[in-house]
Amino acid sequence: xxxxxxxxxxxxxxxxxxxxxxxxxxxxxxxxxxxxxxxxxxxxxxxxxxxxxxxxxxxxxxxxxxxxxxxxxxxxxxxxxxxxxxxxxxxxxxxxxxxxxxxxxxxxxxxxxxxxxxxxxxxxxxxxxxxxxxxxxxxxxxxxxxxxxxxxxxxxxxxxxxxxxxxxxxxxxxxxxxxxxxxxxxxxxxxxxxxxxxxxxxxxxxxxxxxxxxxxxxxxxxxxxxxxxxxxxxxxxxxxxxxxxxxxxxxxxxxxxxxxxxxxxxxxxxxxxxxxxxxxxxxxxxxxxxxxxxxxxxxxxxxxxxxxxxxxxxxxxxxxxxxxxxxxxxxxxxxxxxxxxxxxxxxxxxxxxxxxx
Amino acid sequence: xxxxxxxxxxxxxxxxxxxxxxxxxxxxxxxxxxxxxxxxxxxxxxxxxxxxxxxxxxxxxxxxxxxxxxxxxxxxxxxxxxxxxxxxxxxxxxxxxxxxxxxxxxxxxxxxxxxxxxxxxxxxxxxxxxxxxxxxxxxxxxxxxxxxxxxxxxxxxxxxxxxxxxxxxxxxxxxxxxxxxxxxxxxxxxxxxxxxxxxxxxxxxxxxxxxxxxxxxxxxxxxxxxxxxxxxxxxxxxxxxxxxxxxxxxxxxxxxxxxxxxxxxxxxxxxxxxxxxxxxxxxxxxxxxxxxxxxxxxxxxxxxxxxxxxxxxxxxxxxxxxxxxxxxxxxxxxxxxxxxxxxxxxxxxxxxxxxxx
Numbered sequence: 108x109x110x111x112x113x114x115x116x117x118x119x120x121x122x123x124x125x126x127x128x129x130x131x132x133x134x135x136x137x138x139x140x141x142x143x144x145x146x147x148x149x150x151x152x153x154x155x156x157x158x159x160x161x162x163x164x165x166x167x168x169x170x171x172x173x174x175x176x177x178x179x180x181x182x183x184x185x186x187x188x189x190x191x192x193x194x195x196x197x198x199x200x201x202x203x204x205x206x207x208x209x210x211x212x213x214x215x216x217x218x219x220x221x222x223x224x225x226x227x228x229x230x231x232x233x234x235x236x237x238x239x240x241x242x243x244x245x246x247x248x249x250x251x252x253x254x255x256x257x258x259x260x261x262x263x264x265x266x267x268x269x270x271x272x273x274x275x276x277x278x279x280x281x282x283x284x285x286x287x288x289x290x291x292x293x294x295x296x297x298x299x300x301x302x303x304x305x306x307x308x309x310x311x312x313x314x315x316x317x318x319x320x321x322x323x324x325x326x327x328x329x330x331x332x333x334x335x336x337x338x339x340x341x342x343x344x345x346x347x348x349x350x351x352x353x354x355x356x357x358x359x360x361x362x363x364x365x366x367x368x369x370x371x372x373x374x375x376x377x378x379x380x381x382x383x384x385x386x387x388x389x390x391x392x393x394x395x396x397x398x399x400x401x402x403x404x405x406x407x408x409x410x411x412x413x414x415x416x417x418x419x420x421x422x423x424x425x426x427x428x429x430x431x432x433x434x435x436x437x438x439x440x441x442x443x444x445x446x447x448x449x450x451x452x453x454x455x456x457x458x459x460x461x462x463x464x
Numbered sequence: 465x466x467x468x469x470x471x472x473x474x475x476x477x478x479x480x481x482x483x484x485x486x487x488x489x490x491x492x493x494x495x496x497x498x499x500x501x502x503x504x505x506x507x508x509x510x511x512x513x514x515x516x517x518x519x520x521x522x523x524x525x526x527x528x529x530x531x532x533x534x535x536x537x538x539x540x541x542x543x544x545x546x547x548x549x550x551x552x553x554x555x556x557x558x559x560x561x562x563x564x565x566x567x568x569x570x571x572x573x574x575x576x577x578x579x580x581x582x583x584x585x586x587x588x589x590x591x592x593x594x595x596x597x598x599x600x601x602x603x604x605x606x607x608x609x610x611x612x613x614x615x616x617x618x619x620x621x622x623x624x625x626x627x628x629x630x631x632x633x634x635x636x637x638x639x640x641x642x643x644x645x646x647x648x649x650x651x652x653x654x655x656x657x658x659x660x661x662x663x664x665x666x667x668x669x670x671x672x673x674x675x676x677x678x679x680x681x682x683x684x685x686x687x688x689x690x691x692x693x694x695x696x697x698x699x700x701x702x703x704x705x706x707x708x709x710x711x712x713x714x715x716x717x718x719x720x721x722x723x724x725x726x727x728x729x730x731x732x733x734x735x736x737x738x739x740x741x742x743x744x745x746x747x748x749x750x751x752x753x754x755x756x757x758x759x760x761x762x763x764x765x766x767x768x769x770x771x772x773x774x775x776x777x778x779x780x781x782x783x784x785x786x787x788x789x790x791x792x793x794x795x796x797x798x799x800x801x802x803x804x805x806x807x808x809x810x811x812x813x814x815x816x817x818x819x820x821x
Contacts, residue, residue: 133613136524161520166626167493171607174531174663175670211670246613250528256490256603256628258700260670269523271613291655296689298650300668306531307664311657313532313568313617332653333690343615 111154111216113141113223115230118158127238130274132411137231137243137270141223145213147262154219156227159269169251169261176306177206178248180410181367183228183270183463185237186451191228191463193245194449196221198367203247205365206303211260212249220247220266221461227268229464240275242449244411276412281434281442283418286341287324288390289315290423294340294362296332301339301362309343316342324421326407330390332362338388344407344415345369348393349437351401358385368408372441374457381437390422397427404435413449414442468511468573470498470580472587475515484595487631489768494588494600494627498580502570504619511576513584516626526608526618533663534563535605537767538724540585540627540820542594543808548585548820550602551806553578555724560604562722563660568617569606577604577623578818584625586821597632599806601768633769638791638799640775643698644681645747646672647780651697651719653689658696658719666700673699681778683764687747689719695745701764701772702726705750706794708758715742725765729798731814738794747779754784761792770806771799 118138125135136159143154169175179199183191200217207214224245228235235243247268251261292315295301295308315327326342338346338357345366347356354376357363376383396402397420405417418432429435447453448460475495482492493516500511526532536556540548557574564571581602585592592600604625608618649672652658652665672684683699695703695714702723704713711733714720733740753759754777762774775789786792804810805817 133524134611140523159523161522163518163520165518166497166516166624167490167603167628170528170663171533172535172603172605172663173666173670174533175667176528176531178529209671210667211674244613246524246529248529254491256601258666258669258673260674267523271524293653293655295656296650296653298648298689298692299652299656300664305664305667306527306529307657307662307667309530309615310532310567310662310664312615313530314566316615317568317617332655335655 111219113226114155116155116157117230124234124272127236127241127274130236130241130272132273133244133271135271137234137272139227139231141227141268143223143266145264145266151213151215151266154223156230162265164252165254167254167256169253169255172256173251173258174305174307174310175210175212175251175261176249177203177210177212178246178304179203181245182410182449183235183243183245184449184451185235188451190451191232191235192451192460193228193463195367195371195459196224196461198370199247202304202365202367206305207249209300209303210305212251212264215266224268225463227270231270232463234270234272236272238275240277242273244271244273246270281414281416281439283416283432283434284325285323285419285421286326286328286417287319287322288328288420288422289319289330290335291315293332293335294329297361299332299362302364304364312343328420336389336391338390338393339363341407341417344409344412347372347406347408348388348402349404349435350396351403353382353384354437355384355386355388357388360387366408368410368413368445371445371459372408375441375444378456393420394422394425394427402427402429404438405429406438413445414438468576470583471512473512473514474587481591481629484593484598484631487593487598487629489630490601490628492628494591494629496584496588498584498625500580500623502621502623508570508572508623511580513587519622521609522611524611524613526610526612529613530608530615531662531664531667532567532569532608532618533606534560534567534569535603535661536560538602539767539806540592540600540602541806541808542592545808547808548589548592549808549817550585550820552724552728552816553581553818555727556604559661559722559724563662564606566657566660567662569608569621572623581625582820584627588627589820591627591629593629595632597634599630601628601630603627638771638773638796640773640789640791641682642680642776642778643683643685643774644676644679645685645777645779646676646687647692648672650689650692651686654718656689656719659721661721669700685777693746693748695747695750696720698764698774701766701769704729704763704765705745705759706761706792707753710739710741711794712741712743712745714745717744723765725767725770725802728802728816729765732798732801735813750777751779751782751784759784759786761795762786763795770802771795
């Protein structure tokens, strides 16, 4: 880092802010964005907050051809006292650097990135919506911008943060979804990029998602790429089951994303003395538990939904309905507690929240 | 396709053309580019040839976050009569559409794409270099341009063709390379995107390439993602071996790119009555053949190098030197014949070349 001073160029006009009930995820962005450039030999430089604007990139830039890109997702919340806070943002920048390592992108200074993020949120503070369940979605990402068609790590990058106000994920309470267990397509495999938050994993997921969507299922449950036997993730979330009083989730194995919500949930369950296990889980085990009446709950976890209860599973034409298709007790308790911590209505015994200014 | 008329906006200035011996792959681009847009409900529209210029894209565009992008690579060659010709370009646009299908990108009109390409090459004809071994590299690609952070297929795309004059791949004759068999990282797996020409596959390859580069190996030989036992590709090329008088190459299995050079080589070998087999090949089989003195040649195949002879293999610290590290007979004959067809110095019994204008 040659110069850590963040230059600020404020927008002369302000976009109108939409009504809370009209907020759509990821379609409208705030007045400003953060940008920082990297060039080989020069390092990360020119950190700046500028009016939200298009990027001007040469058509030969590496990101358009070889997918060298990483991203993060997090949120800012308004508390009942009108303060704005972030949820474990340091974990996001730590993970961004792990993704960088896998994608051969230079490391960022995590502390500086958090400082830049706080400054950006503070400038666009009025954009953090205040209605119940709403938040400001934050998208830090890095793209490879060297204009060069060789298959090699780029010598230039841009680190950018954009922000979008989002509505309540659940407008009428937690809503269980139907998911299909994917047998043909895979998201990734050990030795691939599954642990990194990089575009290619998401591009790979679109086809299966489209096919299962046409059958009326809203998410795909991914099995491992090697044997198509073990549960990996659901959609772009981590997966949990409650079987016979115990909560189980696939262990981190190199192809599963190290979810921050996943980690928070494991910590919460331990704090509550609810038995929780991280281990390999076959889809057969889940179906056996269901047949024996021991599959009590299932849910996905991620930044967007926090908890996404599963009401129905479909695997090889065999359907399993969970908890009569209703949200389970532990799903609800986890959701209420985590969102309570995020919005400051519940105590934060773990020190997970970080105030902005 | 609403309107198939290609609008042409010629550049008022022409860039200087570099000396043939100073041409670098993929760094300098011609005066013009082809662009066509797609929008849901409207289809592909507004095909146009415009001066080569930067793209102006919203930072939330799908391609920056979820890697929804596909590409192709081909070349234009000047014949001894001064005519410009392409090599099997229809195969590239067929494959682009197969990649589109895997990445949930709308199909393009292949015939129209070829017409657009010919028009673009014809306009920038002076950019096709004439020195021996030089050519004009052509990069058609599609990027997802909807400004939306939801993980879903984009509703907007750009199809772009850019072109770059490239020098001779081998300046002093065919040059065998040292390759390392990769044990830890994988490029892809069955059910993934390996068969598609999409950014994520290339992004996934950078880390292993970097590590083996540091050890002095110029390419990585990829094994299958499931068992790490079977040969898949080398770098971004298809892989061939000559064992005991027979040429073998991994069969297309869903995770191997359907190379156009690969297909041309198989056809040429059959034409010559050289035994050729497409089948599963374990790396153990190759090492056994080497131990028994039956591994005669090995080479990668692709658009850039055509044939890339392998002089040395390293797998689990065990080194194998092939053909005394020199280019083998069949590698040389394939290279001479294929490049001869491409440059019009050899007859083209397969009708592979397509004249521009």
